[in-house]
Structures are given as C-alpha cells and as structure tokens.
Amino acid sequence: MSQLTELKEAIRKALPDLDLVLGWREGYDALHAPPYHIRRQEDLEHLVFGPMCVNNLASQLMHLRGKKVGIIVKGCDARSVVELLQEKIVNRESLVIFAMPCKGVLDVKKIRRALDIDHAREVHFHNGTIEITSGDKTSSVELKDVLADKCLRCHYPNATEYDHFIGEPVEPRVSAEEAAADPAMEELAGMDLTERFAFWKTHMNRCLRCYACRNSCPLCFCRDVCLADSRDPHWQSQETSVREKWMFQMIHAMHLAGRCTQCGECERACPVGIPILLLKKHLNAVVKDLFNYEAGIDPTATPPLFTFKVEEENIKEIEL
C-alpha cells in the first residue's frame, strides 16, 4: 500500500469524528499543492502528499480553535503543533495528528532558477532527481539542488507528536551539529556591525509591509490585536520608512524568541525574499546557548521565556 493510500485510509476512518482535516490538494500546476480542507469522504480523492506540500498547516490551527481538527504534518510542522500545545493554544483532545515522514520540500524559486520552465504539467521523482514536464519538453535537476534550504539541514524529518504515523520514519539528513552550521548565518556573523546594519537597512528597505511573514507564521498570533495594527498603543505608524519596517521585524523576532521552530514559512512567504529567518535562527541559537532549549520538541516543556530560575547558570551579571 502506498503512503498516500495509507494516509487516506487513516483519514477515512477518523473523519466521522472530525469537523475537518487539514491537508494539501493538487494545485494549478504540478509544482504547487495548496492547503486543503477535507470535510467529506469524497474530498479525499484530491488529497496529495509529496515534496510540493510546502505549507505548514499548523498556521491554521489558531483560527480553528473550538473545532475537532485533523492535521497532516511533516516533521517541521509537527514542531509547530507541539509549540501550540505547550502554549495551550490548541487542545490535544480536539486534535488528531497524521504524521508523514518527510524527505524535504521543494523551493519553487530554486527550480525556476535552475530550469527554464513555464507551466509544470507533470512532475516525477526518481532517486535523487526531479523530472519536470513543461509544455512538450521534459527537463530534470538534482533534487538536492532544488530542496528548500531548511530541508537540506533538517534534523527532525519525523514528527515527535502524533496519533497516526504513516509509513516508516526516515533517517535525518544531517546530525544536530551539521543542522546548526548554516552558511547564511556564518556569512552574517562574519560581517562587522556597520556591514550588518547596512545589510538590514538594505533588505528592510525592500519590505512591502504586506505582513505575509506574520500571517504565514504558525506562532505569530497575538490574540487580541497585533502590535503592527494597534492604534492604541501606537507601536507602528503607517509610514513606509525603513525604521517602521525594521521595527516590525524586531517585533516578530522578539515575539518568537524561544518559540520559533524554524519552519521557514516567514521567509518562504516573503514576496521580496528578505532573509528574515536569519534573525530567528540567531535567537534560537541564543536560546539554545542560554537555556539549552529547542522549541517544539517536548509537549510538556515550558518555553524558556515563560519561566525563570532563581540562579541562572548561563546568565552572568555584567558590571559596567
């Protein structure tokens, strides 16, 4: 039985007790699989799973509170779900998690750079390559060249929290140490302060303030009102200045400190390709260093900024 059939079978059995199941369906072309709500048995025929299922469906859970929801998760998505459970945003009893072992998802921008394709009619995967048929020509590229960056350094391809695990767990692509070594981070770390300041100013200048990063983030959900939209207190003006745009990214990063599971949705959703995940990766490294904590692993753990120790082992008092 193929993985997809097995997944459909598991959902078929669970669906009568659920309001809906979050999954992916075939898109307008073979490289895209938009999020999909499965409500009835016949909806199942559109369900797909594969490297084109990029969206982190956990982003929708916040808006489905109070409903009995099933969710299909990849390893990284499961970490977001765990974080939501830790923060008691979603209730474990009203959630059914279908875990899929994940071998990585595609980065469509990389495919567009590597291949001259228009409308991908068909996509096939054969050991390590992806073959795309566009119009009447078929071209192929190494899968590792078009996988999302986060997948190339993925240490958690299998969900840690689930009700149904479909298929066999896959081996992590890299070790924890390799996962931590990130060329983009090293490049930024290698800059001096002036260069880094200029780096962010340049990138933030391109920001459109569309808030796609916020909206796609599974954990950025101030329940009453987002600071960026609030008029009282007036955290952000409507100016399109670098100051306002950068301030928003600082808000986003600080609000995710110790919570971000590095699913990379913010950066993927950014229409102008600002590397905002760098800030979160850095904060995660800081949190790991200070509190030896990784977000979204243990549902019973408390995120480090929600708690304290009277004697902090790694925070030294600095005298002026």
Added chain:
Amino acid sequence: MSDVGGKELRIIGFLCNWCSYGGADAAGVGRFSQPTDLRIIRMPCTGRVDPLFVLKALVSGADGVLVSGCHPRDCHYSEGNYYARRRLEVLKRLLPMLGIHEDRFHYTWVSASEGARWQQVVTRFTERIHELGPMDSLDPELAVCAIRELGGENGQADQPAPASGE
C-alpha cells in the same frame, strides 16, 4: 541622534518604581553629581519592560538604553526581575545581529538605598555611550546610502560608511 546643544546624547532609562527609581532619588537627595543625558521612565517593575521598548527606543533615536530594577530576590512582586533577566539577556544578544552595538544597552540592579551605586551606573553608562557616539539614524534616505555601501546599485562599495554602532 544628539541633543540640540550637540554635547549630550539621548539615553533612555527604564527604572523600576520600587528599587532603582528610589535609588536614583536617593542619589539626587544625596546631591551626587550625575551626567544629564539620561531620561528616566518609571516602570512598576522590570518585569513590565518589554524588550520591544528598548528596540523601539533605539530605532526611534535613542543612543543608549539602560534598564535597572531590584536585585534578584528583592523584587517587590517577588519574581518580575527574574523574567526580565531572561528577556533582557536574549535581547542583549540579539542586538549585534541587528548591527547595533550591544554596549548601547545595559541592564542592571540598583536598590533604593544604593544612591552612590546609581551615580556610578549612570556615569559609567553615559561615558560608554559617549565613547560609542550617536546611534546611526534610520532615516529613509539613508537606506539608499546603505544600498551603495553594500555595492548594490551603483557598485560604490568603497564609499565611506557613516559612523555606525561600533
């Protein structure tokens, strides 16, 4: 952003009502001389200090930010400063990644009886900010300069960079 006179810099101090604000008051009552660059904002507790207050101050033209509260174990609300310590430490380590010198921000603990210590904290912190100089402005037109600094549009990578956080 420097003050009108050009000699002073803008330093914002977030002080907890119960200890450091009292300590600053004690320093005043004791007539200890202090630099006048610091503008104090009184908070109920350092636990009320959102790290975003500090960031907002820095991007809005402050040259330095000081947060001061009760010593650990002395918080008026028992545990506010413990939460603050974690948040502010994370913030302090975020600043260099943003290109802002981490010395522009400092958090410390001063009790209501430590007027002399308060004088020392303010003096040293102000000296440090003066060594760093004014903070880089985030004016929109400067973003264009930044693009040039990076050798972006016109490839003028050799242009002198404006004084930065360093």
